[in-house]
Amino acid sequence: MTASVNDLITLTPKDSCNTKLVAGPWDFDTVPGYGPGSSQADQLPDPVSRPGQLPERYQLMSDTELDERIVAAKATLGEELVILGHFYQRDEVVKYADFVGDSFQLAKAALSRPKAKTIVFCGVHFMAETADILSESDQTVILPNLAAGCSMADMADESSVETAWEEICETYGVDPEHVVPDAEGKLPILPVTYMNSSAALKAFCGRHGGIVCTSSNAATVLEWAFERAHRVLFFPDQHLGRNTAKAMGVALEQMPMWNPRKALGGNTEEQLREAKVLLWHGFCSVHRRFTVDQITQARAADPQVKIIVHPECPMEVVDAADASGSTDAIQKFIAAASPGDSIGIGTEINMVNRLAAQYPDRSIFCLDPVICPCSTMYRIHPGYLAWVLEELVEGRVNNQISVDPKVSSHAKIALDRMLAAKPKA
Numbered sequence: 357m358t359a360s361v362n363d364l365i366t367l368t369p370k371d372s373c374n375t376k377l378v379a380g381p382w383d384f385d386t387v388p389g390y391g392p393g394s395s396q397a398d399q400l401p402d403p404v405s406r407p408g409q410l411p412e413r414y415q416l417m418s419d420t421e422l423d424e425r426i427v428a429a430k431a432t433l434g435e436e437l438v439i440l441g442h443f444y445q446r447d448e449v450v451k452y453a454d455f456v457g458d459s460f461q462l463a464k465a466a467l468s469r470p471k472a473k474t475i476v477f478c479g480v481h482f483m484a485e486t487a488d489i490l491s492e493s494d495q496t497v498i499l500p501n502l503a504a505g506c507s508m509a510d511m512a513d514e515s516s517v518e519t520a521w522e523e524i525c526e527t528y529g530v531d532p533e534h535v536v537p538d539a540e541g542k543l544p545i546l547p548v549t550y551m552n553s554s555a556a557l558k559a560f561c562g563r564h565g566g567i568v569c570t571s572s573n574a575a576t577v578l579e580w581a582f583e584r585a586h587r588v589l590f591f592p593d594q595h596l597g598r599n600t601a602k603a604m605g606v607a608l609e610q611m612p613m614w615n616p617r618k619a620l621g622g623n624t625e626e627q628l629r630e631a632k633v634l635l636w637h638g639f640c641s642v643h644r645r646f647t648v649d650q651i652t653q654a655r656a657a658d659p660q661v662k663i664i665v666h667p668e669c670p671m672e673v674v675d676a677a678d679a680s681g682s683t684d685a686i687q688k689f690i691a692a693a694s695p696g697d698s699i700g701i702g703t704e705i706n707m708v709n710r711l712a713a714q715y716p717d718r719s720i721f722c723l724d725p726v727i728c729p730c731s732t733m734y735r736i737h738p739g740y741l742a743w744v745l746e747e748l749v750e751g752r753v754n755n756q757i758s759v760d761p762k763v764s765s766h767a768k769i770a771l772d773r774m775l776a777a778k779p780k781a
């Protein structure tokens with residue numbers, strides 16, 4: 357039997373990347389940094405449920421009781437409820453999901469159930485925001501634990517991006533509020549935000565002719581952008597931007613980093629004029645842990661091993677791997693492998709464990725020997741799921757994620773462009 361990541365953390369706390377993870381998530385929730393108000397344009401839900409305020413009775417319930425309550429509440433709510441679970445979500449929660457996928461697939465899954473009154477999103481905050489934007493106006497989106505943010509998304513806040521945009525536009529001699537095409541019919545610059553960003557930044561892209569991308573369709577999106585603009589401001593993940601643009605032939609010298617704490621992002625005006633892709637100074641704390649050394653060691657142990665990593669990993673790691681791709685691409689890579697193959701994966705541990713359980717005839721392992729789940733997604737514990745579902749049965753909505761309609765309307769423009777940009781085969 358494959359242990360869940362929760363079991364693994366409990367069994368081997370000394371091997372975990374974060375010793376706080378061994379505590380119950382309600383204790384972990386009290387660590388400041390996430391939750392309503394910390395992810396830029398968050399609206400405080402009504403009623404407000406602060407992180408760490410899961411009613412105590414749910415904290416004390418056994419796994420069996422939580423399981424029975426979730427199953428019963430789900431059965432009572434029937435077709436009125438749809439539960440979405442991200443690939444990186446823990447098994448104890450994902451087993452209740454009606455759809456499991458990456459953020460791109462879950463965005464589409466939310467669209468496929470217009471009759472469900474409530475969407476419970478077992479992922480992180482930006483995903484629930486996106487579901488709220490794309491769903492029907494009479495649908496309600498719930499994030500079981502409001503502390504489930506995304507550290508990468510929080511690395512690009514709206515005001516820093518607005519300031520960067522003004523400085524960049526000034527360098528190109530254009531009005532930041534009214535960027536128009538030049539004689540060639542192209543914009544001097546166009547914003548592209550990764551799905552892992554706040555609704556406010558998606559709205560920023562919608563207002564400025566830009567687009568949202570996922571790790572599945574980033575190459576298609578950059579092609580779309582370069583048809584319309586000479587340059588791209590890509591945020592918040594520098595690695596996805598760099599890896600994707602490099603694979604398209606953009607030179608590294610034409611991809612300067614934008615550090616929001618420095619004037620001109622730490623660049624000269626000439627560098628900005630020569631740039632093709634301005635990369636925001638953001639990263640994923642999980643994928644940043646993968647190294648070339650880990651790949652070298654895996655190959656030393658088994659020269660036949662195949663390595664696939666997520667494009668949120670640093671460029672050197674992507675270059676050293678046999679393949680890179682989104683969570684969906686990683687799944688397809690594993691499915692296409694043969695029995696007996698050995699495959700090292702550079703992505704979040706919950707997904708790797710699930711693939712290992714799904715394909716027991718293949719030797720599948722995580723490149724990182726230290727157990728490091730997405731610590732924000734980890735905060736969706738079955739206790740929170742049981743609580744929000746039982747409240748729904750009683751007619752009460754907790755932890756609703758509701759994006760301001762003014763933000764939502766602009767964000768939807770950028771998201772609709774994303775949905776039209778199909779991933780490359």
Ligand code: SF4
Binds near residue numbers: 507509641642704730
């Ligand atoms: S894995 Fe990284 S990018 Fe994905 S939700 Fe977690 S912190 Fe954010």
